[in-house]
Amino acid sequence: MSEHYGKHFVAIIGGSVAGSEAAHILARRGYRVVVFEQRKLPYGKIEDGLPKWHIGLRNKEEKAIDERLNHENIRFVPCTRLGKDITLNELIHEWGFSAVILAIGAWQDRTLPIQGIQKFHHSGLIYQNEFIMWFNHYHEPDYEGIQIPISDGAAIVGGGLASLDVVKAMMILTVQEALRTRDIDADLFTLEKKGIKSVLDDHNLSFKDLSIKPCTLFYRREAADMPLKAKKDDSPASSEQARRVSAQLLAKYKEKYMFNFEPLTIPLGFSTEDGNVSEIQFQRVRQEGRKLVPIEGDVLHYPTELIISSIGSIPENLNSVPSQDELIDTHGELSCRVAGFDNVFAIGNAVTGRGNILESKRHGRNTTEQIIDTHLDPLAEKFKDWFDDVKSGVTENVDEISRALENAAVQSDDIIEGILDKSRKLQVEAGYNSSYRDWIKAHTPVRLEDLIN
Ligand SMILES: Cc1cc2nc3c(=O)[nH]c(=O)nc-3n(C[C@H](O)[C@H](O)[C@H](O)COP(=O)(O)OP(=O)(O)OC[C@H]3O[C@@H](n4cnc5c(N)ncnc54)[C@H](O)[C@@H]3O)c2cc1C
Structure with missing residues (x-):
């Protein structure tokens, strides 16, 4: 290990x-590294995006993060947000x-493209990231975030994998609440694993008996276009097979979680009543090749009190x-260097989010047929691919950054002392007083599975 390396302190924003x-x-x-985490x-x-029924995957990935961060050369500074508690300028020039x-x-949801609807954010309109954040944590006794009403007949606008999680979560909550009114206690994990249909069949109940309406997932394309199955290669046969399997998977999902699906619908407008959304309207379209063509005069009116937008x-x-095409702009001599900076880099979903989906599609494990047979959760496989892709991409990026640092002047002892002092102060402000392990132990929330058991 070179002495030279110990003379560089690197700041990392985001510890996931x-x-x-x-x-x-x-x-x-x-x-030496300081990790600032908001x-x-x-x-x-x-923790906040993977729905809480993925207990095994969550625990495994979180343990792996702990093992990586619990290192003598890493200082973890929690509750510290870039842009609020610290700025890029300070980190470069003052620290x-x-x-x-x-x-x-x-983490920023794309805005639902309906004119004027943003005013009704939290009055009938919510977004996917805040929905899953709430879904994952609302059971915690000290949960202080926003509250989302459990609403039957919610409209979910999306089509990507995350929107399937959203519709599934909302259906589970709706049915769970309705069953409670009949003194039937069906826990979330049972509803997720067995499926809503099977649980209702066990009790000989229907939606009509429970007086609930299913949620509806609206998608601008057809079921076969949903990205549920990766293509093996670029051949037409492979595309066709991926489309067929995607449509089959969606049909299985619909049957198991009993939601409705409206393909070929594009958000168009909305109505309100007493300051809350009361209806969403969609333009029906037809697909001509990849092009979506509006069908004149064919507008779908869907009365609902809750729209969940899950469009990325x-x-x-x-x-x-700087950003480009919605992602942090990295270009130039090093693939991960942020445009306009010498020593600022960007990695992970912040720059390669969409690329990684394509990557993971290309490398996607050929498990989907198996999934159909075994009724496993296709999204769990996808998540594993994503996590693995992000990690392998980062290794290449860090090699580049490390090479760039080889040629950079080392930091003076004063600068190093200053960074140690300032990061310690922020840790103390956050209440971080002992070790990484102690901090994690003290702040890991109560898990629903433990409450149930
Ligand atoms: C619903 C869902 C959708 C997904 N979609 C994709 C996808 O499209 N592509 C893909 O590759 N993978 C996707 N994944 C898989 C997975 O999220 C990623 O592979 C992985 O989490 C990315 O890791 P990351 O470290 O880049 O980002 P994240 O896991 O999002 O971690 C970012 C970290 O930075 C912190 N942070 C953010 N802003 C600040 C700030 N200003 N100051 C301090 N800290 C900050 C956050 O709190 C967070 O801890 C998805 C997962 C879920 C659950």
């Missing part, structure tokens, strides 16, 4: 899959970090950081 992987690689090479826990999408790596993921996430706008 990408941030922890980068921190660990750098720390093992002897660099939340108490560094688990990002794993004097050799490099800043942005690993902030993609992009990195949050950091003002000081």
Whole structure:
């Protein structure tokens, strides 16, 4: 290990899959690293985006993050948000970090493209990220986030994998609540695993008996176009097979979780009543090749009190950081260097989110037929691919960053002392007073499975 490495302090913003992987690689090479994380826990999408029924995958990935971050060369600074508690300018010019790596993921929901509807955000309109965040945590006794009404007949606008999680979660909650009114206690994990249809059959009940309406998933294309099955290659036969399997998977999902599906519908307008959304309208379209053509005069009116928009996430706008095509703009000589900066880099979903989906599609394991047979959750496989892709991409990025640092002037002892002091102060402000392990133990929330057991 070179002495030279110990003379560089690197700041990483975001401690999840990408941030922890980068921190660990750098720390093992002897660099010193400060990981700034806006939340108490560094688990990002794993804790707040992966629905809480994925217990095994969540625990495994979170443990892996802990193992990576719990290193003597890494200082973890929780509850510290770039853009609010610290700025990029301060980190570069006042703190004097050799490099800043942005690993902030993609947390900003794309705005639902219906004119004027944004005014009704939280009055009948919510977005996927806040919905899953609430879904994952509302059972915690000290939960303080927004509350979302459990609403039968919700309209979910989407079509990607995340929208399937949303519709499934809302259906489970709706049915669970309706069953409670009949003193039937069906827990979330049973409803998820067995499926709603099977649980209702066990009790000889229907939606009509329970007086509930199913949720509806609206998608601008056809079921076969949903990205549920990766193509093996670019041949027409492979495309056709992927389309067929995607349609089959969606049909299975619909049957198991009993939601409705409206393909070829594009959000068009909405109505309100007493300050809340009361209806959403969609333009029906037909597909001509990849082109969507509106069918004149064919508008679908869907009365609902809740619209959940799940049309994709992009990195949050950091003002000081340039973006291109919705992602952080990285180009130039190094593939992960942020445009306009010498020593600011970006990794993970913040830059490669959509690319990784394509990557993981290309490398997608050929398990879908198996999934259909075994009724496993296709999204669980997808998540594993995503996590693995992010990690392997980060390794290449960190090699590049490390090479760039080889030629950079080392930091003076004063700068290093200053970084140690300032990061310690922020840790104390956050209440972080002992070790990484103690902090994680104290702040890991109560798990629903433990409450149930
Ligand atoms: C619903 C859903 C959709 C997914 N979609 C994709 C996808 O499209 N592509 C894909 O590759 N993978 C996707 N995944 C898989 C998975 O999210 C990613 O592979 C993985 O989490 C990305 O890791 P990351 O570290 O880049 O981002 P994240 O896991 O999102 O972590 C970012 C971290 O940065 C922190 N942070 C953000 N902003 C700041 C700030 N200003 N200051 C300090 N800290 C900050 C966050 O709190 C978080 O801890 C998805 C997962 C879910 C659950």
